Amino acid sequence: MDYKFSDRVQNLNPSAIxxxxxxxxxxxxxxxxxxxxxxxxxxxxxxxxxxxxxxAQRPFEALQYGATEGYGKLRRRIAAYMGEKHNLVRxxxxxxxxxxxxxxxxxxxxxxxNPNDVVICEAPSFIGSLNSFRSLGGKLVGxxxxxxxxxxxxxxxxxxxxxxxxxxxxxxxFQNPSGITMSFEKRRLLYDLARQYDVVIVEDxxxxxxxxxxxxxxxxxxLDEDGRVVYAGSFSKVLSPGIRVGYAIAHKTLLQKMTxxxxxxxxxxxxxxxxxxxxxxxxxDFEAHLDxxxxxxxxxxxxxxxxxxxxxxxxxxTYSPMQGGLFIWCRLPDGVDMPSFCKRAVMDYKVxxxxxxxxxxxxxxxxxxxxxxxxxxxxxxxxxxxAKLGELAKxxxx
Amino acid sequence: MDYKFSDRVQNLNPSAIxxxxxxxxxxxxxxxxxxxxxxxxxxxxxxxxxxxxxxAQRPFEALQYGATEGYGKLRRRIAAYMGEKHNLVRxxxxxxxxxxxxxxxxxxxxxxxNPNDVVICEAPSFIGSLNSFRSLGGKLVGxxxxxxxxxxxxxxxxxxxxxxxxxxxxxxxFQNPSGITMSFEKRRLLYDLARQYDVVIVEDxxxxxxxxxxxxxxxxxxLDEDGRVVYAGSFSKVLSPGIRVGYAIAHKTLLQKMTxxxxxxxxxxxxxxxxxxxxxxxxxDFEAHLDxxxxxxxxxxxxxxxxxxxxxxxxxxTYSPMQGGLFIWCRLPDGVDMPSFCKRAVMDYKVxxxxxxxxxxxxxxxxxxxxxxxxxxxxxxxxxxxAKLGELAKxxxx
Numbered sequence: 001m002d003y004k005f006s007d008r009v010q011n012l013n014p015s016a017i018x019x020x021x022x023x024x025x026x027x028x029x030x031x032x033x034x035x036x037x038x039x040x041x042x043x044x045x046x047x048x049x050x051x052x053x054x055x056a057q058r059p060f061e062a063l064q065y066g067a068t069e070g071y072g073k074l075r076r077r078i079a080a081y082m083g084e085k086h087n088l089v090r091x092x093x094x095x096x097x098x099x100x101x102x103x104x105x106x107x108x109x110x111x112x113x114n115p116n117d118v119v120i121c122e123a124p125s126f127i128g129s130l131n132s133f134r135s136l137g138g139k140l141v142g143x144x145x146x147x148x149x150x151x152x153x154x155x156x157x158x159x160x161x162x163x164x165x166x167x168x169x170x171x172x173x174f175q176n177p178s179g180i181t182m183s184f185e186k187r188r189l190l191y192d193l194a195r196q197y198d199v200v201i202v203e204d205x206x207x208x209x210x211x212x213x214x215x216x217x218x219x220x221x222x223l224d225e226d227g228r229v230v231y232a233g234s235f236s237k238v239l240s241p242g243i244r245v246g247y248a249i250a251h252k253t254l255l256q257k258m259t260x261x262x263x264x265x266x267x268x269x270x271x272x273x274x275x276x277x278x279x280x281x282x283x284x285d286f287e288a289h290l291d292x293x294x295x296x297x298x299x300x301x302x303x304x305x306x307x308x309x310x311x312x313x314x315x316x317x318t319y320s321p322m323q324g325g326l327f328i329w330c331r332l333p334d335g336v337d338m339p340s341f342c343k344r345a346v347m348d349y350k351v352x353x354x355x356x357x358x359x360x361x362x363x364x365x366x367x368x369x370x371x372x373x374x375x376x377x378x379x380x381x382x383x384x385x386x387a388k389l390g391e392l393a394k395x396x397x398x
Numbered sequence: 399m400d401y402k403f404s405d406r407v408q409n410l411n412p413s414a415i416x417x418x419x420x421x422x423x424x425x426x427x428x429x430x431x432x433x434x435x436x437x438x439x440x441x442x443x444x445x446x447x448x449x450x451x452x453x454a455q456r457p458f459e460a461l462q463y464g465a466t467e468g469y470g471k472l473r474r475r476i477a478a479y480m481g482e483k484h485n486l487v488r489x490x491x492x493x494x495x496x497x498x499x500x501x502x503x504x505x506x507x508x509x510x511x512n513p514n515d516v517v518i519c520e521a522p523s524f525i526g527s528l529n530s531f532r533s534l535g536g537k538l539v540g541x542x543x544x545x546x547x548x549x550x551x552x553x554x555x556x557x558x559x560x561x562x563x564x565x566x567x568x569x570x571x572f573q574n575p576s577g578i579t580m581s582f583e584k585r586r587l588l589y590d591l592a593r594q595y596d597v598v599i600v601e602d603x604x605x606x607x608x609x610x611x612x613x614x615x616x617x618x619x620x621l622d623e624d625g626r627v628v629y630a631g632s633f634s635k636v637l638s639p640g641i642r643v644g645y646a647i648a649h650k651t652l653l654q655k656m657t658x659x660x661x662x663x664x665x666x667x668x669x670x671x672x673x674x675x676x677x678x679x680x681x682x683d684f685e686a687h688l689d690x691x692x693x694x695x696x697x698x699x700x701x702x703x704x705x706x707x708x709x710x711x712x713x714x715x716t717y718s719p720m721q722g723g724l725f726i727w728c729r730l731p732d733g734v735d736m737p738s739f740c741k742r743a744v745m746d747y748k749v750x751x752x753x754x755x756x757x758x759x760x761x762x763x764x765x766x767x768x769x770x771x772x773x774x775x776x777x778x779x780x781x782x783x784x785a786k787l788g789e790l791a792k793x794x795x796x
Contacts (some may be wrong), residue, residue, distance in 0.1 A: 001624045001625055002566075003649075006510055006511055012658050013658065017614065036462055037462070042457065042462075046452065047452040051450075054447075054448060060437050061439065062640055063440045064435070064437070064440075064683060065634075094466070099497055099663075102665050103663055103664050106662055106663050110404065110407065112402070112403065127664060128661060129662075131661060134662075135658070135659045135662045166402075174740055200401075203535075226399045228399045238462035238468065239506070240462070241665075243669075244462060244497075244664055257407050260412055260533070261407060263500075263529060264504055264529045264530030265663060266496075266498050266499065266500055266642055266664065267499035267526065270497075270640065270671055271640035352736070
């Protein structure tokens with residue numbers, strides 16, 4: 001039959017990243033394009049132990065239907081932990097367990113946005129979330145990034161000229177793809193603007209625990225006085241992404257609607273995964289594990305930066321400094337055609353990077369950036385890959 | 399803040415079942431209102447064994463990100479199994495693994511329905527799916543059920559008078575809540591009607607393997623010549639619901655859009671759960687397990703039916719005969735107020751059943767039915783619960 005797709009998905013296509021990932025199936029291709037945790041970051045022994053214990057002691061809890069809101073013990077543990085450690089939980093807030101943080105973003109848009117309502121996002125921003133908003137008919141308006149976060153003048157202009165704005169979406173820490181962290185000053189001003197224009201903030205924080213240097217910056221949610229911040233947390237980068245566990249901390253009233261929508265999507269999040277998170281946080285040294293992760297990624301980030309300085313900077317490629325996360329945002333000199341650079345990298349030099357325009361609201365806008373990941377490749381792969389990129393840069397720039 | 403919810407969720411509220419389930423937290427209440435598999439239906443030994451093996455042999459596969467389409471081995475296994483056993487897979491079809499069959503229903507609606515587009519469903523039908531359509535702005539039109547499935551005259555009238563119908567949603571086997579199975583004749587006619595009016599059929603089949611007597615009826619998907627049937631399968635009733643694994647078998651073009659939308663919802667389904675399903679289907683005797691399940695539920699169904707005949711029928715309560723599934727659909731005599739009967743059952747007699755109007759498109763329509771479940775309660779609980787209902791019936795009907 002000749003399918004008539006809904007307006008919201010008419011122009012929704014597999015992301016450019018996915019297209020590039022297809023090339024990475026070729027074992028000869030060095031992939032610097034992923035965003036996966038490093039294999040050595042998984043606490044496999046502990047997870048194996050917990051899983052065996054769950055099946056020995058309470059298999060029914062892991063296999064039977066659970067509540068849509070999530071596993072009670074995990075919800076309470078997250079509320080206590082995030083409340084004490086980060087001051088994220090208000091009296092009016094509650095915790096909803098989701099199937100990854102992506103679901104928080106999607107549910108927030110589902111309960112707040114009518115078709116063509118505006119979602120203001122950072123430009124560039126995470127493709128998964130952009131597609132999530134698109135798949136619900138949201139109209140995206142991008143606000144350019146500066147070294148300390150969104151350009152707030154541009155944000156205010158966007159709010160002023162789009163009266164039907166419902167959500168400001170931000171990844172305040174080590175943003176994907178730019179690596180940028182929003183300053184506390186800007187977080188406060190952003191919250192004030194959201195209040196003034198009466199919109200909800202979705203604060204997506206998958207990378208917050210992965211700071212390699214500098215001081216933590218308080219979450220926007222910690223400033224929330226009137227329940228307009230939906231905080232999205234995730235176990236993907238700190239425990240395992242394959243288990244698909246994230247959570248929302250938000251006002252009860254918002255969460256109640258999001259919960260009904262979640263029920264209509266997947267009924268509840270995998271019970272085994274939820275129990276795993278709860279037992280790991282409760283029975284093992286979570287803080288020590290986070291320290292270990294930071295050590296692993298700090299080393300990988302330092303290696304990547306030194307390789308960039310050695311192979312790319314001499315050919316005019318610059319990069320945005322970052323203090324954490326999984327990505328480095330590189331920039332080709334003006335005049336170099338970025339899409340064809342990325343294409344030649346994977347076709348001729350067997351190195352996959354993500355072209356920066358993939359992260360824009362309009363992929364056809366001009367863009368000189370590409371994204372490098374340092375968490376997934378081995379050290380050797382990074383050395384080989386960046387050296388190859390250097391060869392290409394040398395060829396292109398001469 | 400004063401939330402302005404999207405139009406689609408304005409009137410979306412927690413389902414009546416959930417409200418009733420709250421009473422069942424009281425240990426004195428006998429619950430005949432759930433739809434959970436029986437604890438003895440889980441192959442715990444085998445699952446424990448598989449899980450331990452996965453962590454011993456290939457933990458990274460279980461913990462790392464996976465493809466949105468699903469675990470390749472499981473997709474191929476389902477395609478082969480459902481193709482050979484049920485002739486469900488056409489050349490143009492593909493398999494998408496989802497986080498429970500609920501997600502198939504939601505994704506189909508997301509890619510096909512604009513706000514106020516019509517979804518035709520059986521009346522009564524499964525609340526989770528009704529809410530799923532509502533949460534995407536779909537307008538529900540209910541078609542009354544007869545003993546052999548939808549009233550096809552009413553269906554044709556609904557199609558004629560709603561030119562913007564995009565989906566016909568059906569649970570053809572042992573429908574929830576009515577227990578009704580659609581005849582093959584009606585399946586063929588329904589497919590022809592869908593073709594004539596150019597709409598997609600979503601065939602939801604969570605209970606198909608749980609037939610206790612009679613002959614299997616071929617799936618509507620087996621008649622699909624032009625890719626208009628989306629088949630939703632599930633491991634919830636045949637392995638475990640807590641692992642959240644379902645799947646769609648549908649035309650590649652449809653699945654491609656559904657896959658992009660799934661990426662925006664939960665990126666992919668829990669890897670551990672998917673590997674579990676694959677290993678169980680591949681390494682254990684799945685057919686023998688299904689036979690065992692049928693034995694367990696056949697016995698429970700027979701007990702429930704004998705209790706209904708003993709305690710309820712004498713007071714004028716009738717029931718719809720069923721040949722499989724988890725539910726029995728009972729009917730109070732005209733003149734008896736059903737909602738107050740159900741309320742008194744749980745408040746005064748400590749037995750929870752689900753009032754039938756919860757399954758209607760418009761909960762305010764008159765309804766004399768209530769739903770009984772026999773898979774979750776123990777035999778003793780069933781005996782006690784139905785006897786109590788009998789006492790209430792006696793009191794009300796005298």
